[in-house]
Amino acid sequence: MTEQQMPTVLLVDDEDAIRTGLAAALDRASFEVIEARDGVEALARIEEQAPDLIVLDILMPEMDGREVCRRLREANNWTPVIMLTQIDATGEKISSLEEGADDYLNKPFDSYELIARIRALLRRQDLVERPAHLSRTLTSGRLRLERETQRAWLENDQVVLSNKAFGVLAHLMSRPNTVVSREQLLDHVWGWDDPTGSRTVDVRIAEIRRKLGDPAADPEFIETVPGEGYRFLGEVKTS
């Protein structure tokens, strides 16, 4: 993607009404749009046109969205992928992320939500390496997170975290030394569907701190940035 060119988005959905509607919306938002009706066609378009981002429906004939994503990642292709899911929130989300999707949206959604997410993902520059938020293991000092099994370890001791606390910690660790607001955490870890408040985030942060033995006053891992949000401290290695 060069600065002069409009970013190219590949839209993959077997439902014509959704694809054409979204194509018009993305076009208006100054994206170059390519379309595909199923997974096989999607892989062909990716090969030919190397889009900057892929919007991928999960349930499709021929080859579903998860399989497309798996094949891309196996081929070391790290083009950002947004999955359109339609089953349930939590289970589906975790498995899309396991397959290497960068983000997900639950149907029904409106085009503004999708455009906001596309823009957020396109700000990421490195497309040659596996990005931190897709890495399987995140390690910082004596703390290690295994995303696929959703397990956390402190040295050799397993730390049992709730699903959401794990999500918060993984999100913060994927963006070390960056302030992440409560709203961003709510958006990424809880999704748009569940109206929860920012105290829910604080409760999960408190859980992480308690279980990691990381005091808020003198943190080793998570620092509170007053009025802004939270920041993960220290180097994070990915693999």
Place this chain on the structure above:
Amino acid sequence: MKYFWASAAVLTFGVFSALLIYFLLPPSLLGFEFALAPAVALLIPALGIALVLLGLGLWTQGFRAQIDAALADKTAELEEQRRQFIRRLDHELKNPLTAMQIQLDNLQNAPGENSEAVAGIRVQVDRLAQLTRGLRRLADLETRPLEMESVEVEELLGEVVDIVRAPKRVQLDVQQRPWEPPPIRGDRELLLLAFRNLLENALNYSEGLVEFRASQASDHLQVEVIDTGRGIPDADLPYVTQELYRAANVHEVPGSGLGLALADGIIQRHGGTLEIRSRSGEGTIATVRLGYASG
């Protein structure tokens, strides 16, 4: 059990045959003579009859257990069918709804004479989208594993107030004396959703202050949501926690008919109870009872 039947049948047959032979056949035909004391002679048929009665009793008991098991199977099957129906309905509604939402965005970006009509359709499509979300949650709720943890009452209820539509109309009162309420054990996010739905309901169907009160009973926490709104007609009261049920006096207020069903489902999964008392024109009290963490 089968062996019991076989041996009982053989024994009963033996006892009756012996009696028949003894009473009906003359000793000369048998070639030998045997004598029994009258008490023993009475005891033997009594034993036979007792065995037959015992057998019959066991047989009907087994039969009843079979009927109960069949009924339970059928109920579970119907329940699963209902769940599957909701999932399919939700699933089939999603694609057309997504397409409609996207096309509405497109229309709203090209303002013309019909912009008011488009905005009107948008409101309705959003309601449908909300309904599908509610249906999916309901279907999920019955099967998803709960993430149980110790939940601080005041913090939970405080957050509920933060996220409702009109927090200023809520008067939160958590009993703090002589001691703070012990934590409850539950899935924090589901409980948040249940209390939020109860509180939103009270806010929707009343105008004044809504009391949100938590008090401590010996073995459970009691949370009440009290409004002085229009109340629920007596005829509707037994049904308000059913899915998609809406009372006769609220049809002009938009709502999905899923809020109370969800709250009730969540509380039941926590082993608690939801009781709703109401007087038409006076108000409604929703009472939730939930066990403490140690229980």
